[in-house]
Amino acid sequence: MIPVLIGITILTFVIINLAPGDPVDAMIDPSTMTSAANIEALKEKFGLNQPVYIRYFIWLKELMKGNLGYSYRTNEPVLERIIRRIGPTVQFAGLSVIIAIIIGIPLGVISAIKQYTLTDYSLTVFAFLGISIPGFFVGLLSIYIFSLKIDLLPPYGIGPATLERLKFLILPAFALGWARISVYLRYTRSSMLEVMNCDYITTARSKGLKERTVIFKHALRNAMITIVTIISLQLKAVFGGSIIIETVFAIPGIGLLAMTAVTQRDYPVIMGVSLVIAIIVLLSNLLADICYAIVDPRIRY
């Protein structure tokens, strides 16, 4: 995990170095930069005239202190902008995962217990639709139907920070969760089928337990091990997808922040966002390993 973390910072640094402007340059508070002579003095002070690998360590040291640089556009510290924007992203991304779990896992269970029936095949085709129709198109369709045609839900924005916001977040969360529904469905199905063949299921059945108890208490609980892993591995895709969905629904989250930064060529912001997301993904993978151990007591690291 630590080597990967270091690798992430190196890769990020390499990409920013390809961009116009110097990454370490961007870390100097713009308000202290006044004249050309002053800038030179500051560069000297920060060691910007050093070779590139030394600059990497300077950049890394600043990074450790939480200095992600200053926005080229607004001159604010990048970290502050990200923190301000991360709330809406986490809210609607979290809701999207919840929606996908609530719909996907039960459908997967149904698909598994009705294996090779028409229900199963219909759900399979549905899952194919889910991974084939892009979420942003689902988003456009849902705006068209639920906001423009029947005026049930607001078409964009996030509304006030109260329960009212839920109304704003349903459509984008569904659009973001759309592909995840199918992924959870398929993995739940295959992992349920695998578990249903285990000896302890036969034992449970032969004890005379009700089929419901067998499925929900014995099978699903064991199948959850795989499902929990998939859910956490999918978090990367959730963050990736949120960039597009935030653009569709004008949600002021970090995805939209990154998109605006791209159009304004505000490199420190773009890099900051991608670094923060990579770190979140890495941490969530770690969390998945921990969850894994909690859900399955057989695993101990």
Next chain:
Amino acid sequence: MNKYKNRFWHNFRKHKLALLGITIISLLIIIVIFAPLFFPLEPYKTDIFNRGASPNSENLLGTDMAGRDVLSRLIYGGRISLSVGLVSVSIYLTIGIILGIISGYFGGIVDNVIQRFTEIVMTFPVIILIITIVSVVGPSIYNTMIVIGLTRWTNICRLVRGEVLAVKEREFVMSARALGSKTFRILFRHILPNIIAPIIVAGTMGLASAILLEAGLSFLGLGVPVPVPSWGNILYQARGLTTLESRPWLWLPPGILIGLSVISINFIGDALRDALDPKSKKG
């Protein structure tokens, strides 16, 4: 009896869906290649007096906000979207296969370095990585192909590495080595043909996801730049509530075409997996 019926259903579904997929995707390919040869299509001709026109006898799917014929743009856009998908998959298959084979065959420190690097690239969501690179190099049709290729190879690399690890200890590899074959020859003449099945499956599924990715990028305005049409950027131009509400012919058809081609390819990929690679029953 019931069991036989179910088995029939099973085969019925598999073949039918894959056949349906092949039919749809072939039709789409034939249309995008040959339609411009037989019908006068003008994807670039703007007409300021005929902007946002609804479908009529002259413009079967209406015109966009620059007065261009939507049907022509969809057909030319299909050429672009499908070829961007195909080229980017070829790029990342190449990278993934080469790195995967090297990693699996040589093992040791080479393997370690390649695998750590793969892990690092995998930690970034592809879209983030791509928009970061595109923000530096700028959007263009070739950059779209290259960035998708440069960021999506990780799964292929892992897959190939695993397969190589399984195959490299087999007798025919040993005998090739004993006969004094060069390493390059062993890798590409003996090992690669034996692990090609899962690669074909992954490549087919990869084509579907590359088309989706191109659509997503172009929809963000970071993929294929206008005026060159692609299904994604036709959708991009249809953003905004007024267009969404009053001109569905601008955004419904490209969305449907993306979904239709991607699902057809996925059906084919699924059937290929069943046929070629019975071990893996993922998803």
